[in-house]
Amino acid sequence: RAKDEGGNRYRFFTEEMNREVRQRVELEAMLRNAEQRNELELWYQPQVALSTGQVVGVEALLRWHHPDRGWISPGEFIPVAEESGLIGAIGEWVIGRACDQAAEWRGRGVLQVPVAINLSAAQLRGTGLPAVIQRALGRRSLPAEALQLEMTESLFFEDDVNVRTAIAELQSRGLQLAVDDFGTGYSNLGYLKRLPLAKIKIDQSFIHGVPEEPEDCVITRAIIHMAQGLGLRAIAEGVERPEQLELLRQLGCDEVQGYLFSPPAPAAALEARLAEGGDWGGMPAAGRGAAG
Ligand code: C2E
Ligand code: MG
């Protein structure tokens, strides 16, 4: 009997695995055509300076709308893009699109702040990313400050020589680097002193428990102090409630980003919100004119 159950369990697992593999293959095939079919979009979320309430940066977040399946989240398709190698082409599209938007906003005097894009390890492992970024900026006569690059901490202590070379090259070309999801990777903090980074993004999982959970407050405070002691800016991700903002203000956090200010939104919606003017710091503006 035990043997039978084992057999059934085995069959169950293989069926489950087959289904997962099939879904992955299907998603990959859909993703392969997504760019040519104009199914990809960049949405933008403001980063606000706590002391002034000014928008000091905008993060570009990739959105995929499939005609039959609707919106597919980056959490689902980015890993597939990374494993299939499609991230190279998609990443180039993101760089080009972000630069187009930055050039457009600068040209019309809407926003002069950096547009931050997210980079995966797979993009840096492939050769040529610094050149791709340089060309994208050059073609639109943009300065290096027009873009900011967000990477998770594991990328900063990769053994891969291509990754190390790419990071050094990007920095020497004047691109600002930000550490994304700080505090969630298994990290050897040595890279913080080796590399001239611009900012540290405190992971949302810590901000989530602020100010109710003492541990989250202690960790958040420690990250802010460490960042500032190293001459970097600290930004809190996932700020949703005024209580969180209040504590971050007390802790002297430099910047904030989250639904409290605005969810990621299409460029036009963000622009409409900017045109309304008013204060971003402390004043919940979420939802106003922004979809997401
Ligand atoms: P991330 O870079 O850490 O982005 C932050 C995520 O938190 C985004 O999810 C954003 O929509 C969400 N978020 C922002 N404010 C709040 C808030 O107040 N509360 C909550 N609960 N969430 C908030 P999204 O857009 O689903 O992106 C997920 C991840 O996918 C990103 O995490 C990033 O790692 C990756 N990703 C997105 N776009 C790109 C891209 O163009 N290239 C690459 N390589 N990865 C990307
Ligand atoms: Mg990010």
Ligand code: MG
């Ligand atoms: Mg993050």
Ligand code: MG
């Ligand atoms: Mg993330």
